[in-house]
Amino acid sequence: MTKRAGALTRSLTVDVLSTIGEVEGIVDDWDALAEQSNTQPFGRPALALAWWRHLGKGSLHVITVRTTGGELVGLAPLHRRSFPAAGVLRSLGHGAGAVTPFLVAPVKADVAGVIATALVADGRTAHLADLPVDDPTLRAARRDDRLDVDARLHDECPVIRLTGLDDSRSLLAAPSHARLRKLLARADRELAGHDWSVDVATERSAVVQAFRQVGPLYDAAETDRPRLHFGVGLHGDFFTEALGLLADRDQVAFLTLLIDGEAAAFDVHVRINATAAAAILGRFHPTHASISPGHLLLRSGVDWAIDAGLDRLDLQLGDDAYKTSWANDGYDTVEAILAPPGRALVARASMQGIEFAHRFRQRARRGSRPPSELLRRFDPH
Numbered sequence: 001m002t003k004r005a006g007a008l009t010r011s012l013t014v015d016v017l018s019t020i021g022e023v024e025g026i027v028d029d030w031d032a033l034a035e036q037s038n039t040q041p042f043g044r045p046a047l048a049l050a051w052w053r054h055l056g057k058g059s060l061h062v063i064t065v066r067t068t069g070g071e072l073v074g075l076a077p078l079h080r081r082s083f084p085a086a087g088v089l090r091s092l093g094h095g096a097g098a099v100t101p102f103l104v105a106p107v108k109a110d111v112a113g114v115i116a117t118a119l120v121a122d123g124r125t126a127h128l129a130d131l132p133v134d135d136p137t138l139r140a141a142r143r144d145d146r147l148d149v150d151a152r153l154h155d156e157c158p159v160i161r162l163t164g165l166d167d168s169r170s171l172l173a174a175p176s177h178a179r180l181r182k183l184l185a186r187a188d189r190e191l192a193g194h195d196w197s198v199d200v201a202t203e204r205s206a207v208v209q210a211f212r213q214v215g216p217l218y219d220a221a222e223t224d225r226p227r228l229h230f231g232v233g234l235h236g237d238f239f240t241e242a243l244g245l246l247a248d249r250d251q252v253a254f255l256t257l258l259i260d261g262e263a264a265a266f267d268v269h270v271r272i273n274a275t276a277a278a279a280i281l282g283r284f285h286p287t288h289a290s291i292s293p294g295h296l297l298l299r300s301g302v303d304w305a306i307d308a309g310l311d312r313l314d315l316q317l318g319d320d321a322y323k324t325s326w327a328n329d330g331y332d333t334v335e336a337i338l339a340p341p342g343r344a345l346v347a348r349a350s351m352q353g354i355e356f357a358h359r360f361r362q363r364a365r366r367g368s369r370p371p372s373e374l375l376r377r378f379d380p381h
Contacts, residue, residue: 043101158327
């Protein structure tokens, strides 16, 4: 059944910003909207635009929704990629572990529905790699027969709810955290003979310096377990700029576990709105694995969040054991394709073909597998 727009919805104005100058001109409005939205880390312009400047490809496609009075009440931070078989919208931060952020103000008008419709205007397709399963824009798209939606469970995000807690000890006192209490007590005992602390940096200079300080740690962690290194090359340029911009707006805390004067582990927490933060990056030196550095940092992260007046710490993608042992809530994400009627499955097949071709070229260049094996492993469904 088609959703009928009410008078309030018809009074909204939708624009698409396609240049960096246009988008930089609304940063203050964007941040103000983020404060009242249930968004994600890349829903902050500091992180999203730093990613675009250093790692973005294609063209900007930032959808804005304003009232007749000019108030920004909705925003979708996207970019457009042109592939041989399709033109596709993706979120800013795609490929960097980003959960898709849509920003919707708590107003009576159907802002989420307006954004959903705008995603497929002029026959476009949106490929949203990790979208919260309960996202209002996804719900609106599913109700609208002007859109075709194919959404499949993709990952999960553990969450620590902090409402009513005085500090990390209050959280750890829960019966469900008995094993975690023992693990932390053992880590504290092992560190008893060392000079150790957790430093929390929030000012720009301190944050940037802390990130530089953990360089050798980060290199060692990547050598031990390669992932995506945000400390080198273009990824390092992006993340260094993002940290500085987030710090300028009091939106980041950089936590460093120091043992005998050396950095042993780090975590980065971003304030995503007025009441929540997200842990977006953390690594530890492999030589310190036995002291549970992730747990030690998360304990300090919980204290920082409570002191900052936040009621939720989102641990983002992945059900790692150290995350789930702390979590008392969580949500699933989906990989969603939004397209004009009857086109979602065709678009998904096109995306799978594009992804396969990309991986094929990468692996063929490295010579990691013969082409015949790659073809046998490919499943277009």
